[in-house]
Amino acid sequence: xxxxxxxxxxxxxxxxxxxxxxxxxxxxxxxxxxxxxxxxxxxxxxxxxxxxxxxxxxxxxxxxxxxxxxxx
Amino acid sequence: xxxxxxxxxxxxxxxxxxxxxxxxxxxxxxxxxxxxxxxxxxxxxxxxxxxxxxxxxxxxxxxxxxxxxxxxxxxxxxxxxxxxxxxxxxxxxxxxxxxxxxxxxxxxxxxxxxxxxxxxxxxxxxxxxxxxxxxxxxxxxxxxxxxxxxxxxxxxxxxxxxxxxxxxxxxxxxxxxxxxxxxxxxxxxxxxxxxxxxxxxxxxxxxxxxxxxxxxxxxxxxxxxxxxxxxxxxxxxxxxxxxxxxxxxxxxxxxxxxxxxxx
Numbered sequence: 001x002x003x004x005x006x007x008x009x010x011x012x013x014x015x016x017x018x019x020x021x022x023x024x025x026x027x028x029x030x031x032x033x034x035x036x037x038x039x040x041x042x043x044x045x046x047x048x049x050x051x052x053x054x055x056x057x058x059x060x061x062x063x064x065x066x067x068x069x070x071x072x
Numbered sequence: 073x074x075x076x077x078x079x080x081x082x083x084x085x086x087x088x089x090x091x092x093x094x095x096x097x098x099x100x101x102x103x104x105x106x107x108x109x110x111x112x113x114x115x116x117x118x119x120x121x122x123x124x125x126x127x128x129x130x131x132x133x134x135x136x137x138x139x140x141x142x143x144x145x146x147x148x149x150x151x152x153x154x155x156x157x158x159x160x161x162x163x164x165x166x167x168x169x170x171x172x173x174x175x176x177x178x179x180x181x182x183x184x185x186x187x188x189x190x191x192x193x194x195x196x197x198x199x200x201x202x203x204x205x206x207x208x209x210x211x212x213x214x215x216x217x218x219x220x221x222x223x224x225x226x227x228x229x230x231x232x233x234x235x236x237x238x239x240x241x242x243x244x245x246x247x248x249x250x251x252x253x254x255x256x257x258x259x260x261x262x263x264x265x266x267x268x269x270x271x272x273x274x275x276x277x278x279x280x281x282x283x284x285x286x287x288x289x290x291x292x293x294x295x296x297x298x299x300x301x302x303x304x305x306x307x308x309x310x311x312x313x314x315x316x317x318x319x320x321x322x323x324x325x326x327x328x329x330x331x332x333x334x335x
Contacts, residue, residue: 012126032132039124039171044163046170064126066167070108070137071123071153072098072238072287 098287236266277310
C-alpha cells in the first residue's frame, strides 16, 4: 500500500496501480473488460463470477484474466 | 424405415449431449473471424474447440471470437493447448469452466514442442483429477489401445487419438491401432489431429470412429470455406460407408457383368 492509498497489483503479468477499496468487478470495469466474458484467477484461486462484485482487490494481488480465443 | 430416415436418426452422444454433426472444428489459424465463422457454418459443425488465453489488457476493445461464433448456438469445447503438465492443464480448464460455465472440455497435455505428442503419464493424471472435480474431459491421446482403455477407466467421456502429429496433415498413419481403439472403447472415439484432406476424414469414419476433430486442414487450405464443405461431405460419406458395410477385398478380379449368355 502506498501513501496515497492506491494498490499495486499484477494483471496478466503487468504491474498496475489501482485506487484502494475497489472490488474485482470495479477493477474489470476500470480495465474496460466485461465481467461476463472473462474468467478471473486471483493468487492462483478462481474467483467465481457471482462474487466478483464482493471480493476487494488487495495490495500485492496477482490476477490472471482470461477469455476464449481461436484454437484447435 | 427408409435410408433417408436412417441418416437423420444417426446421432452420437457424448457425456449426455447428443449431436448430429460428427465433425468438430478448431478455430485457430484463420485469417480473420469472418472467414472462421464462414468455415464453421460450411462445415456444419455443432462443436468448436477454443483456447483459453490472457485478455489483452492494453487493448480491451479488440474483436472477440464470441462476437462471430455464438456460444449459445455452437458448443464451445475449451482446450488445454500449450499445456505441458497436468497442473497447467487443470488450471486452464478451471478458468475455462468459469469463463464458459460448462464441464465438457478437451484435455491435451503435450510432451514436447517438436512433435506435440501427448504426454500420456500427465494426461492420465490430469484426467483422473479433472473427473474428481466434476469435469467431463474428451481426451487427446496417442493411438494406443491400452492407453485408450486406461483413459476410459479414469473417466474420459471421449477418446481422441491422433491420426498423425497436430498440424501435420499427414493423414491417419496407423489404421490398425485406430480400429483397435474403436473396437475396445465404450465411449465415443474421435480422430483428433493429423487429417490433411477430405479422404483422411472419410478413412477415419470408415474405421468406425464416432467423429473427427480438425483445425489446420480447413484453416490452411487455400479456400478454407470450400474445404470445410469438403470435410462435411467426407465425414458424412465415410460414416455412411461404415454403416453400409464395405465389400470384402479380393486378390483377383470378379466380373460385374454376368458370364451367362455371352455370345
